[in-house]
Amino acid sequence: MNDPFESYNARFVDPQTVAQTFILRDREFTSLCEQTNSLLIGPRGSGKTTLLKMLKVGAQIAWKNRTQANSLRRFNFCPIYVGAERQLDIVVGHPATLKNRSSIGLLSKALLSFRVKFACLDTAQEISNSKLRDIENMSHQFVELTGKEASICRSLSLVWDLGEETLSFLEVRLRLYWQLSEMNRYLARIKYGSEISPEEIMKEAQYLSHDPVGSCESFISIFNTVIDQTAKSWALCVDEVEIMPDDLQNYLFACFRSREQRLLLKLATSPYSKIDWQGLGTDRPTAGSDYTAINLGFTTKHDSKRNDARRFSSQLLEALIQHEGRLKKGDKRPRGTQVLGRSPITEANTSPDQRDAYKPENGIHYLRFKALIERDIGFRQFARDRHIDIEKLHSGSENKRASQARKYIWQVACRLEYGPTNQFVRPDRTIGDRPPSRKAFADIYLGYDSLLTMCEGNPRITISLMRPLVRRFFGTSRSIPLEDQSSLVEETVAKFVSLLSTIRVADPNGQLQDMSLVDLMDTIGKYFSGEVNGPEFRPEPPLTFKIDKTVPNEFVEALGAAINQGAFIMLSDESGLFDHGSIKDARLRFSYLLCPLYHLPLTLGSQVNLSTILKSKRLRPSRRPLTQDDLFNRQQT
Structure with a gap:
């Protein structure tokens, strides 16, 4: 099959062309x-x-x-x-x-x-x-x-x-x-x-x-x-x-x-x-x-290079805008935020309205927290236990907001979309439950801020995601609607997952046939999704896993291939280095590009042993080739 990211592969580009598009690290x-x-x-x-x-x-x-x-x-x-x-x-x-x-x-x-x-x-x-x-x-x-x-x-x-x-x-x-x-x-x-x-x-x-x-x-x-x-x-x-x-x-x-x-x-x-x-x-x-x-990965065990990754992807996006718009010197260049619009969730202190986001009655974070407290029994209990008063968050210090609210923004947003039950008040004042959303690419994953985070400073992913969006912008001269962003991003992710499905995984017990890397990914992803969107609100849900010593070598090799393809990200120490070769005892997380498939926050989370995940979730090999509908309408069980 065609590689979805071959639209920009320096292997096939002469050095002179590489130099013209080079963004310095x-x-x-x-x-x-x-x-x-x-x-x-x-x-x-x-x-x-x-x-x-x-x-x-x-x-x-x-x-x-x-x-x-x-x-x-x-x-x-x-x-x-x-x-x-x-x-x-x-x-x-x-x-x-x-x-x-x-x-x-x-x-x-x-x-x-x-x-x-x-x-x-x-x-x-x-x-x-x-x-x-x-x-x-x-x-x-x-x-x-x-x-x-x-x-x-x-x-x-x-x-x-x-x-x-x-x-x-x-x-x-x-x-x-x-x-x-x-x-x-x-x-x-x-x-x-x-x-x-x-x-x-x-x-x-x-x-x-x-x-x-x-x-x-x-x-x-x-x-x-x-x-x-x-x-x-x-x-x-x-x-x-x-x-x-x-x-x-x-x-x-x-x-x-x-x-x-x-x-x-x-x-x-x-x-x-x-x-x-x-x-x-x-x-x-x-x-x-x-x-x-x-x-070359912008990854450390404390996610301290996250802003560096966003900055690099932003520079690459601006270069794409310059190139696709065929802008000449002196021409006014649209900014990335004009092309994509701001995301419903923005990184801390990167949005001009960040200070007002916690204010009643219309602050975006205030509305999100208030809605989840009303609908989600688990989060309501958590807020009560932690003495989180959303009516007063805006008046407290930044440190207090960070400890009581900011660190939970992504989890709150995910549970609003994909939580176990969404309670609502009927006109007769009785309480009803609405089922969680099954839309894979909720708006929280779209817009300038979230898409840059999903690019993770990877040039090929950035160009693959952003080039079609930039071209659409210059075709219409208006910000790309979120629904159009969703369809274009879904197509890119679907091609990537289809590529990953060609990586075979041998069953250590010899019982399952035709297993692919996607089956192993599903097992891990559904475990994490249950921790994030399950009945109980977990303040620090596991979103990373350690390849502990009891993990079979067959799975280790499959995960190694996944790391090389960019499906999982290895978290290194603060120096940015890690031992090359073996990945035993390594700590991994999903690529942020794949998080929407499993309704996960674009955050680091706590750690769990992979063997724990494998014991709690049984591997189930796919019986037929994956389609885009399979990926974006799957039930998270």
Whole structure:
């Protein structure tokens, strides 16, 4: 199926275009530019590829931003960018490859070596472009290769086993393409049933045994010697490490303990990996010593980066408005709040009418609390027990409002929509009950404030959600009605969930068949929904869970895949770091984008062990493909 977020995927965009749409994350980009090894960690769409591509010289040239000058002075290393490679997907996992595992491992490494070699040539041509010499803040990257290219290529012919002497980068490329076609011949033989040993391959094609990082180191040694800059530093930037075979992932992480001081290693990967981190031994690389971990998620255990995420998504929204409106310099640009309108729930102190929100008779929070007290027996009892007097909240201090009301705003709003019973007074003064709403996207999830929160600072999600809304705005020149927002957002979420449903989950007991990640999500989501919208009002309902040690490995792997896709968010410590690889003992929450499906607040909540959830809610696999109606009309049982 089509990926719903491919509308913006930097993998398929050239560096120049990436630069034109780049929104700077200063702290992360500064860290990436340091003269040290780096590990970029983030789920899909979080901007890993964009940040790595922004190191490329071609992107730096095109980056027209007022902070450009300072940013480009931050590093002197030459970046060698290696993108993702899925060529082996057609072979790896094929039944015929089972008897050729060692050979497939050899060819996987050889393919990465080819990618590195081509990337080295790309960088050499970028930094020797004479136009670079005249660009302010970029001239330090320029290298004069007139009369030197042939010498470099002759040496590469030897160390890269090209088979014949080459005198230009073009000739080197042609020899590499020939070698690559020979490798494809071996892959085709394996695919169609031949059994080939690594020894046979290396005997016929020694170049297929080349080490990827070793190939880069040999290029650097030759290049620096020829240009007479022996200390010149480089950075090998490898993207989407998580899609590589496990052996290659282990290999690259081990290379953080590099032997070549002139070569930095900058890897980008997802939070979860099945690599054997501990298996790398006592000499395994460690964060802070051998590399700097850079977490691209705006998530900490106390949600302290929530405003940073909103600010970044807001900047991206404003850039979309500028682009989609084709606005010229001097044109008046609509603000995001004009396009989407304010949300029924706004973040504390971000709305101009926040101070009046608690005032009787018309304050928005006052009306919401008053309505729930009248309708909800559980909340009425809670307010009585906590001595919450909604008639006096507006006159108290901000700290008192925070402790008595503000922290419960989202829960109150959810229970008004989805609570167990909504009592009302009939004309004859008798009490009646109305059933809770079954509308998945209630108004509380719509509008500028809530939609920015649901974007969570993820560029791909932000663009996927906001671009259709912005286009609708410029088509009508008026704020997008909430019902139109609802239909567009529902469509995006439905596509995302449909993608997640393709991730299979094995039943640890072997009793259930055809389980998908969505079945596991439903179990967790319905548990949380019961805690939020059940008969009893819970002041701090659990909205996060810990993957405790009793959770079966089958579920751990499924949750790891969900984290990498962005369905669940891993909460790290306040430094923004967490151990890459295993997620045992990790604390997770739903992506805010998925919270409307289960009628949950866009807040952090307390923690519960996943094993507790699994014991209380029985997994029930879906019997048929999900539809959009299934998602947005489901009963929360």
